[in-house]
Amino acid sequence: xxxxxxxxxxxxxxxxxxxxxxxxxxxxxxxxxxxxxxxxxxxxxxxxxxxxxxxxxxxxxxxxxxxxxxxxxxxxxxxxxxxxxxxxxxxxxxxxxxxxxxxxxxxxxxxxxxxxxxxxxxxxxxxxxxxxxxxxxxxxxxxxxxxxxxxxxxxxxxxxxxxxxxxxxxxxxxxxxxxxxxxxxxxxxxxxxxxxxxxxxxxxxxxxxxxxxxxxxxxxxxxxxxxxxxxxxxxxxxxxxxxxxxxxxxxxxxxxxxxxxxxxxxxxxxxxxxxxxxxxxxxxxxxxxxxxxxxxxxxxxxxxxxxxxxxxxxxxxxxxxxxxxxxxxxxxxxxxxxxxxxxxxxxxxxxxxxxxxxxxxxxxxxxxxxxxxxxxxxxxxxxxxxxxxxxxxxxxxxxxxxxxxxxxxxxxxxxxxxxxxxxxxxxxxxxxxx
RNA sequence: GUCCGGAUAGUGUAGUGGCCUAGCAUGGAGCCCUGUCGAGGCUCCGCCCCGGGUUCAAAUCCCGGUCCGGGCGCCA
Numbered sequence: 001x002x003x004x005x006x007x008x009x010x011x012x013x014x015x016x017x018x019x020x021x022x023x024x025x026x027x028x029x030x031x032x033x034x035x036x037x038x039x040x041x042x043x044x045x046x047x048x049x050x051x052x053x054x055x056x057x058x059x060x061x062x063x064x065x066x067x068x069x070x071x072x073x074x075x076x077x078x079x080x081x082x083x084x085x086x087x088x089x090x091x092x093x094x095x096x097x098x099x100x101x102x103x104x105x106x107x108x109x110x111x112x113x114x115x116x117x118x119x120x121x122x123x124x125x126x127x128x129x130x131x132x133x134x135x136x137x138x139x140x141x142x143x144x145x146x147x148x149x150x151x152x153x154x155x156x157x158x159x160x161x162x163x164x165x166x167x168x169x170x171x172x173x174x175x176x177x178x179x180x181x182x183x184x185x186x187x188x189x190x191x192x193x194x195x196x197x198x199x200x201x202x203x204x205x206x207x208x209x210x211x212x213x214x215x216x217x218x219x220x221x222x223x224x225x226x227x228x229x230x231x232x233x234x235x236x237x238x239x240x241x242x243x244x245x246x247x248x249x250x251x252x253x254x255x256x257x258x259x260x261x262x263x264x265x266x267x268x269x270x271x272x273x274x275x276x277x278x279x280x281x282x283x284x285x286x287x288x289x290x291x292x293x294x295x296x297x298x299x300x301x302x303x304x305x306x307x308x309x310x311x312x313x314x315x316x317x318x319x320x321x322x323x324x325x326x327x328x329x330x331x332x333x334x335x336x337x338x339x340x341x342x343x344x345x346x347x348x349x350x351x352x353x354x355x356x357x358x359x360x361x362x363x364x365x366x367x368x369x370x371x372x373x374x375x376x377x378x379x380x381x382x383x384x385x386x387x388x389x390x391x392x393x394x395x396x397x398x399x400x401x402x403x404x405x406x407x408x409x410x411x412x413x414x415x416x417x418x419x420x421x422x423x424x425x426x427x428x429x430x431x432x433x434x
Numbered sequence: 435g436u437c438c439g440g441a442u443a444g445u446g447u448a449g450u451g452g453c454c455u456a457g458c459a460u461g462g463a464g465c466c467c468u469g470u471c472g473a474g475g476c477u478c479c480g481c482c483c484c485g486g487g488u489u490c491a492a493a494u495c496c497c498g499g500u501c502c503g504g505g506c507g508c509c510a
Contacts, residue, residue, distance in 0.1 A: 035468035053468070070461090085469045106444040106461060106480095114472055115446045115460045120502060175509055194510085218509050219435070225509070308506070333510030360510080378510085430502080 005075070010045035014090045017082040021092065023048055024075045026131065027068045027103075029112060037066045039097075041076060042131070049091040050076050051083070061097060071103035071111060071128075119420055126425060126434055137266035138422055141259055142410050146211060148258035149232055149406075152251050158209040158234060163196035165189060165213060168387075176217035178227075189215035192403055195388045197235035198335065198364060201399040202391035207236045211406065219429050223418045224356050224408065228427035232409075235401035241337075241347045241363040244400045245323060248351055248359060249281045251404075252321065256413065272414050281351070282322040284314075289324045292317050303328045315354035325349040334374040337363040351404070353412040361402025368392040 005024040012021060025043035032038075039050040052062050068074065078094035108125035109117045113132055122129040129135050150160070166182060167190045177188040193210050200208045214231045236244055256276040260267070267274055284292070293300055296317060298310035306314065329338050329346040339345040348362035365371045371392055375382045382389060410422045420426040425434055 029471085031470050031473060033467060033470060033473075036470075037468095038470050038473090040471080047471095049471075051469080055468085083469085085471090087471055109445055110460065112460090112472075117445060118503085121445070192510085216509065220508065221504075222506090222509095223504080331510080336510080 005043075008045035009041065009043045009048035012048055012080055012090060012092070014082045014088075016080040017090070019080050020077065020095070021080055022075060022077040023092065024100075025073070026111075027070055027072050027074055029070065030066060030068060032066045037062065039065055039068065039076075041074065044136070047087070049086050050078065050094050050097075051081075051086065051091045052094060057094070061094065064099075065094070065097050068097075068099065069103045069105050071107055071131075072099055073101040073103075074099050119418060123420065123426065123431065123434075130424070133269050135421075137263075137269040138410075138414065138416065139424065140266045141263045141270075141414065142406075142422060144259050144262050145255050145410055145413070146232075146406065148255045149211065149251060152254045153209040153234065156207070156247060158207040158236075159205050161197070161200060161205070161208045161210050162212065163190070163193040163210060165215075178215050178217045191216055192231060193233050194333075194335070194403070195385075197233055197401060198399065199388065199391040201235055201237045201366075202394070202396045204237075206238075207234070209234045221429055223420075224411075226407065226419055226423060226426055226428055229423075230406035232404040232406050233401065235364075235399055237397040237399045239363075239400045240398070241325070241349055241361065241400050244361055244363075244402055245283075245325075245349055245351075246280075248361065248402055248404065249279055249321070249323075252281075252351070252358075252409070253277060253279050255409065259413065270414060274413065277321045282318060282320070284318070284322055284324050285326040286324055286328065286345075287326070289314050303330065305331055311352075311357070312355070315352060315356075318352075319354060321354075321358075322352050323349045324352060332362065334378040334380065335362075335364050335371065337365050347400075349402075351402075353408070355412055356408060357405075358408050358412065359402050359404035361400065363398070363400040366392065366396045366398045368396070 004022065006022045009023060009025065012023070023041055023043065025041045028040040028042035028047060030037065030039050035054045037052045039052065041048050041050055052065050054062055075098040076092060076094050077096045078092040081091055081093050082089060083091050107128065109121055109128055111128060111131050113134065117129070130139070153160070166180065166187050168187060175191050177191055180187050180189060192214050193212060197208055197210065210233045212231060213228055215228055217227065218225065234244065234247065236247070253276065256274060260274040260276060289306070290300060290302065292314045293306060293310045296310070296313040298313055300306060300310055325348070326339065326345045327348045327350070329336065329344060332346045332348050336346045336348050339347055346362060349360065350357050351359035365374055368389060371389065372382050375385060407419050407422050410416070411419055416422055420428065
C-alpha cells in the first residue's frame, strides 16, 4: 500500500474514463441506498463521488465502505467512470478502500454545513471547522490576497524584511503591551514594526516591507479587534505621505483584482460578488470628515478622534474606500511629521473602508532634534529610545510609510462580520487556545 | 474599563411557573431501499451550566458563581 494520491478530487475529469486513480481524503458523507452506496470523499480541492454497486463490488469492500465513519481518512484506488447521473459527470468505481485513520463519533460539529455552529464551538474545534468548504474558502482567499500583496510590493521595489517581535522596554506609547520575561529582563511583544522599519531607512534599504504579527494587550471585545493580528507594513525613503498613499490605494486595488480573478470558486462558495474599488480613492481632510460627521448629527470637537458611530456615519456617507488626511498632530504619534505651513496638522492619513479603518500612515519626522522634541511633547522619555534615535543622527533620509491590517483588508473585502473568521487561531481577550 | 445579553441532546434551536415524561432539525445505532447528490421511509438513542432560595409546583422567577456573546470606551 502506498500513501500517495495520484490526483486531488478536482483533478479528476470525465475524459479520464477508464483510468485507474488513487484519491485520498476525508469521508464527507455516505449515502447508502441498499443496492448502491455512494461515498463522498473530500480533500483540499473538492469532492469526488465513490460509487459501490452491491452486485459488482467485492462484498467485504462494500460492507466496509458503507460502515465508514464520517470524517475518517481514507485512501481510495479505483477506476474513473464517466456517468451522467454522477455529480460533475464522473465517479470512481473503487478497487480498494484503505482506512488510514478512523474518526470518532459523534463529531464536535457538523462539517457538511447543514447545521450551524457558534463561533466559539467552531474555534474550539477549529481543525474540523477548517474542513468546511466556506471556512476553507476564506483562507484560500486570504492566501491569494497576501500573495498579491507580496507580488505587488516586490514589483514596486520593496525589500521584504523581518523585524524583532520581542522588544525591549522602549515603546511607542499608546497601546498596552504584553510583558514577557526575556531571561532575567523585562521585555514585550512588539505592537508594530514601526521603529525598526524606520531604522531600515537609515540603513539605506530605501523601500522595505513586512507582513508580520503584531500584539496589542488592549482588553477590547469587538468584532474587529484581536490581540494578535497581522500587519502589512511599508516604509519608503524620499517619499512623502501622498506618495505612499498612492502605493497603498494601488495595492488595495490590486488585491481586489487578484482575488476576483484567482478565487472565483471560493467567492462563489461564500456568495460574494466582489466589486473592485475604483482608483483613485477619495481624499477627505480631517476637517472635511469632521464636517460630514457634523452634518450626520455627530458632535465631535476639533482635535478629537472619531468614535465608532461617527466613523461609520462618515463611512456610509462616502460609501467606498477613502482616505482621511491631515489629522490634528496631537492625536497622531510622535514620529508623525507636522505640516510645514500649520503645525496643528500632520502629514498623515488613515485609509478607511466604510465599515472601519484599514490602514494608517504618514510622512515621518526625520530630523533628530525635532523627533526628540516630539517624543518629549508626547510625554515619553527619549532615554528609552536610544537605539531608535541613534539611527537619526548619522544620515536619515526623509521617509514615509503605513501599516495595513491584513485581517481587516480580507474581512471588509469579503463582507465577513467577525475578524475571528479570517484568522486560523485567533487570539482575543478570552481565547488563548487552540 | 463599562453597559447589555445569553447558557436546553455531539451540533443548531423551540419552550418565560403546572399542558414538559422538554418539541424540532441535524447527528448516532439499526432495518428497508440500485442513481443518491441537504437522498427517502420506519424504529430506537441522547439535553434543561453549577450552587442556594421562593413556591403546593421551577428549564421557566430571585440571589450568588462559572463560562460565553455583543455594544461603547480604549486601540499612536
